[in-house]
Amino acid sequence: MKTTQASIITIGDELLIGQVIDTNSAWMAQQLNKAGIQVSRRVAVGDTWDDIWSALNEESAHNDIILITGGLGPTADDITKPLLCKYFDGHMIIDEGALKNVTTIFEKLKRPMIPRNLKQAEVPDTCTVIQNHNGTAPGMWFEKAGKIFVSMPGVPHEMKGMMQHDVIPGLTRHFSFPTIIHRTLLTFGVGESFLADLISDFETALPTNIKLAYLPNYGMVRLRLTSIGFNSGEIEREVDRLFSQLQSLVQEHLVTNEDETLRQVVSKLLISKNKTVSTAESCTGGYLAHLLTEEAGASAYFSGSIVSYSYQAKEALLQVDKLVLESKGAVSEEVVRQMAEGALKNIGTDYTIAVSGVMGPGGGLPDKPVGTVWIAVGNLQKIESKQFQFRFDRQRNIHLTATSALNMLRQFILRDDESSGKKSINWK
Amino acid sequence: MKTTQASIITIGDELLIGQVIDTNSAWMAQQLNKAGIQVSRRVAVGDTWDDIWSALNEESAHNDIILITGGLGPTADDITKPLLCKYFDGHMIIDEGALKNVTTIFEKLKRPMIPRNLKQAEVPDTCTVIQNHNGTAPGMWFEKAGKIFVSMPGVPHEMKGMMQHDVIPGLTRHFSFPTIIHRTLLTFGVGESFLADLISDFETALPTNIKLAYLPNYGMVRLRLTSIGFNSGEIEREVDRLFSQLQSLVQEHLVTNEDETLRQVVSKLLISKNKTVSTAESCTGGYLAHLLTEEAGASAYFSGSIVSYSYQAKEALLQVDKLVLESKGAVSEEVVRQMAEGALKNIGTDYTIAVSGVMGPGGGLPDKPVGTVWIAVGNLQKIESKQFQFRFDRQRNIHLTATSALNMLRQFILRDDESSGKKSINWK
Structure with missing residues (x-):
């Protein structure tokens, strides 16, 4: 089944020299998944004009939704905003909402505002501004040739606020997504191969629309069944029936049949x-x-x-x-x-x-x-x-x-x- | 300066639904950087034939080195090895070294070996095998049209062993890389914008071959100067001179002038x-x-x-x-x-x-x-x-x-x- 899928692009040299571990993408993928939006690709590129430009081209060839984080900080190593302005044929303007937000934050912090901070309120006139309730850099929503591009800051709690309040609700209004259902259980003390052998008949007999994944981690293996479809009642009944079977098979090693640690x-x-x-x-x-x-x-x-x-x-x-x-x-x-x-x-x-x-x-x-x-x-x-x-x-x-x-x-x-x-x- | 750069491809559905945070790529990027190998793109795709295939095509169009992790586990959700076999026009054979490795590991663990474990010793005959000193899945080194592709397991310590013992030494024999020099300092208690303002003259005057990055993290901001070139003595002197200037400018907030926590x-x-x-x-x-x-x-x-x-x-x-x-x-x-x-x-x-x-x-x-x-x-x-x-x-x-x-x-x-x-x- 071909459905509307998303790419995540993270921008920043720090990701490519390994100075920072990207935890944003995992959180974004989780939230998108819950809303029925599958992420099919995640790409990290540096603060380099050509690399960002070609990532936008390539990811929009793959998918209809392109979510971008990073590259919007107040410092001079950021080139993302001017690039987006050009990519989406815009002119830079001051957004009144974003300006008010920056001013209010600096008043609250009782810190002097410098021109660099004011520049944060600039956005291309071809975007819809997403206000940042947790920081100074506004988010930007662009539409081009039927594709949605959203640019957000890389600071985790700023990105999270935008995803929850604006981006996911906006995407679900714009597209119609299938239901994605996961059922997850956790085993302790047995290896991946041993489990695979224990449930091999079950796995072979799985219908094609249901996937089984093994996720090993610190002495534990998480098993996950995933089902995707537009008839949510039907796929839920089917995955629940199979999940009961799976639980019985691994009963002896089962810690929990919920997605919890x-x-x-x-x-x-x-x-x-x-x-x-x-x-x-x-x-x-x-x-x-x-x-x-x-x-x-x-x-x-x-x-x-x-x-x-x-x-x-x-x-x-x-x-x-x-x-x-x-x-x-x-x-x-x-x-x-x-x-x-x-x-x-x-x-x-x-x-x-x-x-x-x-x-x-x-x-x-x-x-x-x-x-x-x-x-x-x-x-x-x-x-x-x-x-x-x-x-x-x-x-x-x-x-x-x-x-x-x-x-x-x-x-x-x-x-x-x-x-x-x-x-x-x-x-x- | 156009140099030989690398792409990292990580394979696994778990990365795209956010169940797992990718820490491998950051580690790999660090090690590659030390060896003078710049990573220009990192891509994560799911356990899906078409997505893996197109990632191999696209990344080899971008770069000469393509490092792949994940998708080699003993369980049935893995399709990477058969795909690599086809991509590099090979036939699956049993590798004697890998077989001996698997057998030895199971003898040591005193666990019975099942056919699934034996399959781990299979590799395409078009690769050079990289033995796994920390697990059962062998790594694979392919060459095609002047590009190097290396496939490694996703288990961190298995991948790390291969990178250190085989992959990085192999790459440095195969290509000639420039010197990459980083100088990093850590400040505490001042924001990114404030620092940027404090050092704006310094930043504006930086030569084009030297990059400055701001890396904020939990009340601290790390500042990093990076210089790349083939004349290592010259670029080292230049970056050291600038790094001294930078230290004086942020003296009041300086915690350390080394890349340490x-x-x-x-x-x-x-x-x-x-x-x-x-x-x-x-x-x-x-x-x-x-x-x-x-x-x-x-x-x-x-x-x-x-x-x-x-x-x-x-x-x-x-x-x-x-x-x-x-x-x-x-x-x-x-x-x-x-x-x-x-x-x-x-x-x-x-x-x-x-x-x-x-x-x-x-x-x-x-x-x-x-x-x-x-x-x-x-x-x-x-x-x-x-x-x-x-x-x-x-x-x-x-x-x-x-x-x-x-x-x-x-x-x-x-x-x-x-x-x-x-x-x-x-x-x-």
Whole structure:
């Protein structure tokens, strides 16, 4: 089925020398997808006249919607606006709305306005201006030969505001898009090939309008079914039926059948049981606590964390036994269990997670090579501990330690729940 | 000057629906740049035959080097390898080296090998195989009409291994590249427009072969001078002379004249003075500790952190006065100073950083709206505190709080140093 699709063009030398990671495109693609708009190409080019010009030509040959970010900042390395003015046969004029916006922002900030800031209110007269509610550079909507071109600033929250308030509503008024339905589940602890083998019959039998994708990430694999069509009721019924089958096939490894992260699963679990958690971290250095507090509302289930990086901190803050530290080493079952006990006692939460390991690149020992990690999870009644062996670089080892620890806690809580269920039966 | 440039093509539906952020391209661009290879275009396309085919055609019309990542995984949604086989007029054969590699990996993992894994050893007979030292999928090097095409897996550490060991050395043997020289400095606390105004005469007078870029990020702006040429001695002298001028112009706001992060500046400063730091965190929830431990060797200057998210944790772990908490609230000068004192006492470091604030989206009060943050830094002799008002989303507020806190610590250490220098003069 040929549908109206979009290209995203990001402009900026910083993207081509790798000084900046492009997170805008991923966010834009997500939002467009929800609105039924498929992105078929993303292109990054530098702040170079010819490269931007040819990207506009090429992308409009591929697609009907061309969304552009970047190149609109107040500094002189930006050439995008004059180029757009020429590309769309316009003359530069001052937009009164944009001028008022720039003036108001500088008044609020109590900063003096310089000519460079005033220039931000200039736009080609061939565009419809999209006001920027989060910054000074206005967005620009152009139409040419049945194609829509939208230029937005590269600053994430400025672009996001425009996409949500103006661009997506404008596009859905202008075109008619099919329904895109995704169904996503998350598995933990099994590889991509193993999963593929487990569901190969299912995959072979999939109808052509439904796609299956494997998205591996830090010990987890996300499986996604995607269906596209104009009869939304019909495609939804079909994809839901297949999604149920898929869930049964991977049941044993299933973490969630929603498009959510492991952290979100764990925090929802804690909230639903009205329980709190703390962390006692060595090798993850606060990353687990950061993960647990990244989203608003964390105070409902997270109380605090003790990051004990040094031996001394482990003794002082978590009462880990000095003799045990010296005889067994910081990366040991005994120490990680004492860390968990210390956190439960000192922070006073229902559950805790403790981790200690060698993240690399240095610090490995013959019996504890880089990637050796001990994790303990538990409550005041019971602590469970387990050794892991990761084999990646420091950053990846930190992430894998954190996700493995969250998954251990998830399993502990679910089992804890079952066993207290059994207990209540025994009480009869 | 027209030089040999590269295009990067990333393949995968997950990039076009925004489920995954592309970090590979940035890393690749960095490495290529160091080797004198400029990337002029980056393109992402989905797992679709026609889109991949036309990307190969278009990118080879633009550039002589086309680097491809993704689409080589063991699962059935991958179509890249058969497409490359056809594009380069080959037949699929089993590569003995790749087969041995796959077999060895599965033996090591003690996992059974399934036919799907064996297929990974298949390659078109028109390519030179690049062995994968970090995974099962081999890389492929093709030459066609004077252009080089290299296909690599999308798994970051697999791609990185191939780039470093084979691809970049191979490209530099095949072509002759100019020298690219970057000089980068970092400023804190001033906006892009303000800086642009401050250095506008300098910028206007820059020779045409030297480019200046502004890279704003979380309260900081990085300024980068780039020079390209075949006479490396000459361009280096020229860019160094201009870079000195630039440093003088922004002296007041300068954090570092090297291409390093604020965190790296702070950790180098601590190491050079043989001092340690701890953190007492509320609103950043462990993010500051995570930043300080992200790189290897952190134990030289970081001892630990207390993340006190709840009132109770602030009292129990940092001895914050309950009455002060109740009368002034957690986001107050008094509390953040007591947090700093508690951390210094309990963790026993030379310096500490304490932060407490409202990160949003909820939790704002009339007198403490979202974005209100108190930061304290200091040592046992002196604690300095300061209020900040950020106005962004939760994630951005967390990052800004962390960078502002690191910068406050940096300034404190530098001043601390000066004053102890003066003291030693007084002792004479």
